[in-house]
Amino acid sequence: MAYILQGDTGDWEVVIGLEVHAQVISNAKLFSGAATAFGAEPNSQVSFVDAGFPGMLPVINRICVEQAVRTGLGLKARINLTSVFARKNYFYADLPQGYQISQYELPIVGEGTLTIDLPDGSTKAIGIERLHLEQDAGKSLHDQHPTKSFIDLNRSGVALMEIVSKPDLRSPEEAGLYVAKLRSILRYLGTCDGNMQEGSMRCDANVSVRPKGASELRTRCEIKNVNSIRFLQQAIEYEARRHIEVYEAGGSINQETRLFDSAKGETRSMRSKEHAHDYRYFPDPDLLPLVLDPKMVETIKAGLPELPDEKKERFMGEYGLNATDAGVLVADQASAAFFESVAKGRDPKLAANWVMGDFFGALNATGRTIDDPPVTAAHLGELVDLIKDGTLSGRLAKEVFALMVETGKGPAALVEEKGLKQVTDTGAIETAIEAVMAANPDKVAEIRAGKDKLIGWFVGQVMKATQGKANPGMLNELLAKKLKG
Amino acid sequence: MTNLTHLTITEARRRLAKGEITAVELTRAHTEAMAAKRGLNAFITETPDLALEQAALSDARRAKGEAGSLEGIPLGIKDLFCTEGVRTTAASRILDGFTPPYESTVTANLKRAGAVSLGKLNLDEFAMGSANITSHFGPVENPWKSKSDPAKKLVPGGSSGGSAAAVAARIAMGATGTDTGGSIRQPASFCGIVGIKPTYGRCSRWGIVAFASSLDQAGPMARTVEDCALLLGAMAGHDPLDSTSAPLPVPDFAAALTGDIRGLKVGIPKEYRPDGLSDEVARIWDLGIEWLKDAGATPVEISLPYTKYALPTYYIVAPAECSSNLARYDGVRYGLRVEGKTLDEMYKKTRAAGFGAEVRRRILIGTYVLSAGYYDAYYAKAQKVRRLIADDFNNAFKSVDVILTPTAPSAAFGIGDNTDDPVTMWLNDVFTIPTSLAGLPGLSLPAGLSADGLPLGLQLIGRPFDEETVFRVAGVMEKAAAFTAAPACVAPTQARRESAGEAGEGV
Amino acid sequence: MSLDKATVRSIAELARIEVPEEALDHLAGELSNILTFVEQLAAVDTEGVQPMTSVTAMTLPLRADDVTAGGHADKVLANAPEAMEGFFTVPKVVE
Numbered sequence A: 001m002a003y004i005l006q007g008d009t010g011d012w013e014v015v016i017g018l019e020v021h022a023q024v025i026s027n028a029k030l031f032s033g034a035a036t037a038f039g040a041e042p043n044s045q046v047s048f049v050d051a052g053f054p055g056m057l058p059v060i061n062r063i064c065v066e067q068a069v070r071t072g073l074g075l076k077a078r079i080n081l082t083s084v085f086a087r088k089n090y091f092y093a094d095l096p097q098g099y100q101i102s103q104y105e106l107p108i109v110g111e112g113t114l115t116i117d118l119p120d121g122s123t124k125a126i127g128i129e130r131l132h133l134e135q136d137a138g139k140s141l142h143d144q145h146p147t148k149s150f151i152d153l154n155r156s157g158v159a160l161m162e163i164v165s166k167p168d169l170r171s172p173e174e175a176g177l178y179v180a181k182l183r184s185i186l187r188y189l190g191t192c193d194g195n196m197q198e199g200s201m202r203c204d205a206n207v208s209v210r211p212k213g214a215s216e217l218r219t220r221c222e223i224k225n226v227n228s229i230r231f232l233q234q235a236i237e238y239e240a241r242r243h244i245e246v247y248e249a250g251g252s253i254n255q256e257t258r259l260f261d262s263a264k265g266e267t268r269s270m271r272s273k274e275h276a277h278d279y280r281y282f283p284d285p286d287l288l289p290l291v292l293d294p295k296m297v298e299t300i301k302a303g304l305p306e307l308p309d310e311k312k313e314r315f316m317g318e319y320g321l322n323a324t325d326a327g328v329l330v331a332d333q334a335s336a337a338f339f340e341s342v343a344k345g346r347d348p349k350l351a352a353n354w355v356m357g358d359f360f361g362a363l364n365a366t367g368r369t370i371d372d373p374p375v376t377a378a379h380l381g382e383l384v385d386l387i388k389d390g391t392l393s394g395r396l397a398k399e400v401f402a403l404m405v406e407t408g409k410g411p412a413a414l415v416e417e418k419g420l421k422q423v424t425d426t427g428a429i430e431t432a433i434e435a436v437m438a439a440n441p442d443k444v445a446e447i448r449a450g451k452d453k454l455i456g457w458f459v460g461q462v463m464k465a466t467q468g469k470a471n472p473g474m475l476n477e478l479l480a481k482k483l484k485g
Numbered sequence B: 001m002t003n004l005t006h007l008t009i010t011e012a013r014r015r016l017a018k019g020e021i022t023a024v025e026l027t028r029a030h031t032e033a034m035a036a037k038r039g040l041n042a043f044i045t046e047t048p049d050l051a052l053e054q055a056a057l058s059d060a061r062r063a064k065g066e067a068g069s070l071e072g073i074p075l076g077i078k079d080l081f082c083t084e085g086v087r088t089t090a091a092s093r094i095l096d097g098f099t100p101p102y103e104s105t106v107t108a109n110l111k112r113a114g115a116v117s118l119g120k121l122n123l124d125e126f127a128m129g130s131a132n133i134t135s136h137f138g139p140v141e142n143p144w145k146s147k148s149d150p151a152k153k154l155v156p157g158g159s160s161g162g163s164a165a166a167v168a169a170r171i172a173m174g175a176t177g178t179d180t181g182g183s184i185r186q187p188a189s190f191c192g193i194v195g196i197k198p199t200y201g202r203c204s205r206w207g208i209v210a211f212a213s214s215l216d217q218a219g220p221m222a223r224t225v226e227d228c229a230l231l232l233g234a235m236a237g238h239d240p241l242d243s244t245s246a247p248l249p250v251p252d253f254a255a256a257l258t259g260d261i262r263g264l265k266v267g268i269p270k271e272y273r274p275d276g277l278s279d280e281v282a283r284i285w286d287l288g289i290e291w292l293k294d295a296g297a298t299p300v301e302i303s304l305p306y307t308k309y310a311l312p313t314y315y316i317v318a319p320a321e322c323s324s325n326l327a328r329y330d331g332v333r334y335g336l337r338v339e340g341k342t343l344d345e346m347y348k349k350t351r352a353a354g355f356g357a358e359v360r361r362r363i364l365i366g367t368y369v370l371s372a373g374y375y376d377a378y379y380a381k382a383q384k385v386r387r388l389i390a391d392d393f394n395n396a397f398k399s400v401d402v403i404l405t406p407t408a409p410s411a412a413f414g415i416g417d418n419t420d421d422p423v424t425m426w427l428n429d430v431f432t433i434p435t436s437l438a439g440l441p442g443l444s445l446p447a448g449l450s451a452d453g454l455p456l457g458l459q460l461i462g463r464p465f466d467e468e469t470v471f472r473v474a475g476v477m478e479k480a481a482a483f484t485a486a487p488a489c490v491a492p493t494q495a496r497r498e499s500a501g502e503a504g505e506g507v
Numbered sequence C: 001m002s003l004d005k006a007t008v009r010s011i012a013e014l015a016r017i018e019v020p021e022e023a024l025d026h027l028a029g030e031l032s033n034i035l036t037f038v039e040q041l042a043a044v045d046t047e048g049v050q051p052m053t054s055v056t057a058m059t060l061p062l063r064a065d066d067v068t069a070g071g072h073a074d075k076v077l078a079n080a081p082e083a084m085e086g087f088f089t090v091p092k093v094v095e
């Protein structure tokens, strides 16, 4: 469904390109030997290089380069065997060198593709323009003192991958799906932890609008540093509506950098970025061209994990899952692995339902993670077995699952302990039916007179009498036979 | 007793090794000279106590048999090298109060070799200048005096003017310099000493305050070719902290001084003899060519056609890099801060007060040539011409082994001369800048005195990482030049004898 | 190229160097002279010439991903003109 915003003059469409800054997983910074861990004491993870001291020089971290290549390969992008680091010059309190070392004309990764999975099960390919390596700035704290800003350089120099999409996104929803998918891929690759709260993944959105059906691109505004998918979507929607209002009132949009105020749900012009930027990019003379050994690229390629798209394909083929279910299961590598160990040698559809249903529910309810699950894959597999061999009805299985979450015990032990085994003995069920019929001759008569609705009532009574353990299939069959007389 | 400050490093090493003198004695002679010649303003920071402490430790090491290659040799350090615990200024007000918590690789290498540091030498602010008159700490005076006007204060050249003056005045046995467009070679020429800018990448730039990163290179300055060879051997070496440092072993440069240059082809570039080149400089160049012929080498006329574009190329590339390198001086983490109501106001006031006029000018030019819309016309263009200039040398070195040129177009001039127009001042580096742009080794050695009694230098340019050939040829020329003249202030009797015609007269 | 006052003002703004209004004219003259001097390069035919960023024939060396620095906030802050509670401080920035 196309996302259309209705204005007074007609329908508008929104054009979105995203720039995601993803912090590279590495021990040390991009150009210095200081640590990268989150949450350290201020300025305790700062080398003299990161603080821009006189005479300090950058030396690049091999792992950061490999991580960028790995990510590029994961995005099916072109790896540039020669790339160049450039200086982006601007003054800011948390930018110690007075420039950011980034890549400009020749990034390490060129064009690629990211496929987003739409809710209706279809997919859409979003172009990746480039991925480049750059260093992060420090952090300014503006609310610690009435007249001062505080500067912490712990982040200064941490390696970032800036991943730039083409302006292929057409709705806040698509933008959200893009970020979620990118995060999923980065996590699969182990190149970024994707933690938006801690700032290890940050998103800038370039937003413009145009009348529906138009092909030109209008002036875009860049919304900086949105730190959750929900805020990103709100920011895009707000910004698109703002543009439409301005255009419809006969005004024009200035290309500018804007900030999203999540409390107010609005974007506003960034005063600190007011004067036009002229970054004066030029190749960093402290750094020589980065030339990659093709063998290194091949080795990384050979070591790539199965990525979400391929895994989804396989889940659909191998397990017969539909696109939506497969998409849900592969979004997270650990969930996909969990599902696979539950499904191995079992009914995959049943396994998928249990993983996505009760199991994901239990994860939410207990606040635990897939790496420390409330129910192990082995136990959940056993439960599926007990359902399949008729030991447990669906209802009983839910009861057993709840006990598994509560106690951490396996399903077999719990069934034994609590006597929850399903009654499949015809005689026992017949006896129970007969007892209920004997006690309610009037209702038997009504049914026999054609009031079929009462059958449900009888099922309930028999279930109650058997403490829910009667095999529902057998119960229905026997009841029908008995009531007919 | 001989004045210890007149020894060469080579001679001092021999006498220290024999136990005839101690490092403390040698150092004390130099700290005394430093105090006596404070009028030259060669030092920004004198550290005599530290020097004597280091000398005592040096004597102790020698007693234990652990002497390094420069054990006990007192040197001066250009104040562009960061020195742990010792104030470092780059001759700028903007580094006000800055004490580095680290030691530059080059000075750490010298320390490891046993050298003693006398203190931090004056220079042009951020090494930007050719006369050592842009220092926040005042100009340096050349110890040499002209015959025609002995009262006139002359410049020592720049930017390593403090280094050149201290070595010429026998305050330091040698000194570190840095050279971006001629800052070792031109002051060496003006002060009658030897200085070499090695190949770009030979010495680590780590811990040296950056001016123009693609050009900056450290090198030694001393009174003889052999002394420079010894110093460079200790300063050089691969440094993993500098991505542009060459992963090459350091040759024994002193061993290259075989005295034999027979069969060597020496390029004489015709473009270095422009109309209006002073007769004196032209004559001393011709004399140098004769010395080489006499020693069995063959002069070969060569052409370096893009030479005349070197200066404008340099004055785009160097300011561009400097405008970015000097952005870090913002009053936040170290150095001068002039308060302002806003962050931007603080930046602007700090940088206006902290940088001198020449540095401000170069930052502004550099900012302009990199700015949107002008990058291609200036910076990108200059980078292309730079390649053509480097290719000139590549082509020349297909047919010659080394190139001989004058070092500078004139002898030292007066403090205050040539200051009306920045471009006139820049012409001092016209013969040294092409080498810098090409990253090649260039050495200046004193070849004689001008009619006015001032030193004139000749420059030898080598292939990349072939400092050995440069040193070998320089050694032969040094012998032929027999330049034993010294400024009057260091050896009145000797200088009188020389002015009577023993050395270098009339060239 | 001759620079006007407005251009010099905007370059000085970009470079964060305060230039008093009365100094702009003189500075514009100096900078214009320099630009005129360097503009000789326009005469050089550089068709097809690759820009030369570095003179070295090497490529970028890569270092190991080891933590070898940091852990000394005191040294990092020791030269600061102003610091509080382990932070550098600057006049308050309003975003």
Ligand SMILES: [Mg+2]
Pocket (backbone or CB within 6 Å): A019, A162
């Ligand atoms: Mg960006």
Ligand SMILES: [Zn+2]
Pocket (backbone or CB within 6 Å): A021, A134, A162
């Ligand atoms: Zn970025």
